[in-house]
Amino acid sequence: MDRFMDFMERKFVPVAAKIGGQRHLVAIRDGFVAIMPLILAGSTAVLLKNTIFSWIASLEVLIPICDQVWWGSLAIMTLLVVFSTAYSLARSYDANALASGLIAVGSYFATLPQSHGDAGWGYIHWGYLQATGLFTGLIVAIIATEIFVRLTKRDLTIKMPEEVPPAVGRAFAAVIPGMITIFTFGIVFLIVDNLGGISLYDVIYEGIQKPLQGFSQGVGSAMVMAMLINLFWFFGLHGANIFDPIMNALYLPALTDNAAAIDAGMQAPNVITRVFFDTYVHLGGSGATLGLIIAIFIASKRRKEYREVAKLSTPSGIFQINEPIMFGLPIVLNPILFIPFIITPGILTLIAYIGTAIGFAPPTYVAIPWTSPPIVGAFLATGATAASWRAAVLAAINLVVSVIIYLPFIKLADRSRKKETAK
Structure with a gap:
């Protein structure tokens, strides 16, 4: 036992500590923690709808409230995580966190098809926004933030005079990095679309997420x-x-x-x-x-x-x-x-x-x-x-x-x- 403990302290602990402090994993963890109030709200809505509000006839009139709370929380979980993860990652770089979060959301939308089924143009299916989109959303959030932060740190920005309010100055500083970032994901969509795929979401979901989720359901x-x-x-x-x-x-x-x-x-x-x-x-x-x-x-x-x-x-x-x-x-x-x-x-x-x-x-x-x-x-x-x-x-x-x-x-x-x- 002493030899084992000594080996683990020398070999395992330093590696594990590095993993625990890894910037991107910390950002993902903090991103999920940030949206926890919304997750709990959505789950409570599902619970109330399927128990008290369904059991008592006089309370059935309140079920639409639960539906709307779910629609504003669990149904858009990926969208929330994309913003909060990008925000947390940008903060770790001491970069413009708000701009990073917004650009990451825009970048994620840039990877999605603009129509679904027979609904016509301008309709995004909610399936892309709920929890099934987490893998794709997290990948986009991290890559988009990395691109934005690196471009910003290279001073590829529009600098405004000192008289300009700080909020306006930060917004203009994010213009060029933000445009390049979101155009990058627009190009990704074009490549995937021309290769016969539906979207980046479908490629990642079918190729990575679905097999991993199937594996994770195994008891072992x-x-x-x-x-x-x-x-x-x-x-x-x-x-x-x-x-x-x-x-x-x-x-x-x-x-x-x-x-x-x-x-x-x-x-x-x-x-x-x-x-x-x-x-x-x-x-x-x-x-x-x-x-x-x-x-x-x-x-x-x-x-x-x-x-x-x-x-x-x-x-x-x-x-x-x-x-x-x-x-x-x-x-x-x-x-x-x-x-x-x-x-x-x-x-x-x-x-x-x-x-x-x-x-x-x-x-x-x-x-x-x-x-x-x-x-x-x-x-x-x-x-x-x-x-x-x-x-x-x-x-x-x-x-x-x-x-x-x-x-x-x-x-x-x-x-x-x-x-x-x-x-």
């Missing part, structure tokens, strides 16, 4: 993803933040697909969504550390510091915040807790996948806040319907399993303290 890949997050956490790196761009790009479209299907009265197509992990796997935070806290209360007799940290960490753990126990116990670089901390997410993912796939629990389709308490969160994420109690039971089963996994290792830690005091 989901288990690996959950365990990798904890591997980063074990070495003191925020695994959830590092993998957030990947998780959102792969599993948010699955969540919105489920929501759209259920809203249309059909079967949800995906077992694993973005919320699936917060609902069934990250119980108390990454590594299901609420299970660890409970295991400490049950089995830790000699390690008083464990019990004190567990007491202090319980309130935050209930709301899925585990930094107090992660760094207070600590779990970070703790060789005794390495095995349960890494394997627990994988096992919980497998159990939740089986429970959902066989129909015991309904699929998740509501984007709940990640701070939602375990068990309650499962009930809400599956629509708070008559069948959602089974999702709550599944989350409770996973919590019990996490306690069982951690228990022998807490006893081992207790035994090691006994040996220390006996010397």
Whole structure:
């Protein structure tokens, strides 16, 4: 174990730290965080429409409000992410963030066809703007911002006299870089169109996004993803933040697909969504550390510091915040807790996948806040319907399993303290 820890500290941690601080990944992560209020608003609208407003006849008149909220949030998610990601990336370069965001949005539209089906010219299908367009939108946002920022830093700008208001000066400074950027994507559209493609979106969706999403629905890949997050956490790196761009790009479209299907009265197509992990796997935070806290209360007799940290960490753990126990116990670089901390997410993912796939629990389709308490969160994420109690039971089963996994290792830690005091 000592050799393994030494190897990981020398080889893995420096590389992982670079990945975690990578400018573009950070921009994508911050871009998704920025639109979280809109995602939650849209999910709440879907939830209300399919529960309270549908159950009570007198409230059905309010359903159009939910439809419009969804239309202004989840239905245009890609558009929102394009702007917020470009804005965040430009800020990291200390460039004109507002102009970058606007130009990225314009560039994304420049890659889309101007008609859809028999609708005629000037009609853009909303499918290009919802979550299925995230891959294309993120690629365009990053490339457009890189082009704009590099041109701006080369002073390829129109400089106005000092008397001109700063806002006007910044706008004129962005003219030439912005024009070149959006024309670049207009050329991309022409090339794709002449090569027989419909649009850049269709090329990326069919060639990259669809295969990746199909792969991500496999239980094996989901288990690996959950365990990798904890591997980063074990070495003191925020695994959830590092993998957030990947998780959102792969599993948010699955969540919105489920929501759209259920809203249309059909079967949800995906077992694993973005919320699936917060609902069934990250119980108390990454590594299901609420299970660890409970295991400490049950089995830790000699390690008083464990019990004190567990007491202090319980309130935050209930709301899925585990930094107090992660760094207070600590779990970070703790060789005794390495095995349960890494394997627990994988096992919980497998159990939740089986429970959902066989129909015991309904699929998740509501984007709940990640701070939602375990068990309650499962009930809400599956629509708070008559069948959602089974999702709550599944989350409770996973919590019990996490306690069982951690228990022998807490006893081992207790035994090691006994040996220390006996010397």
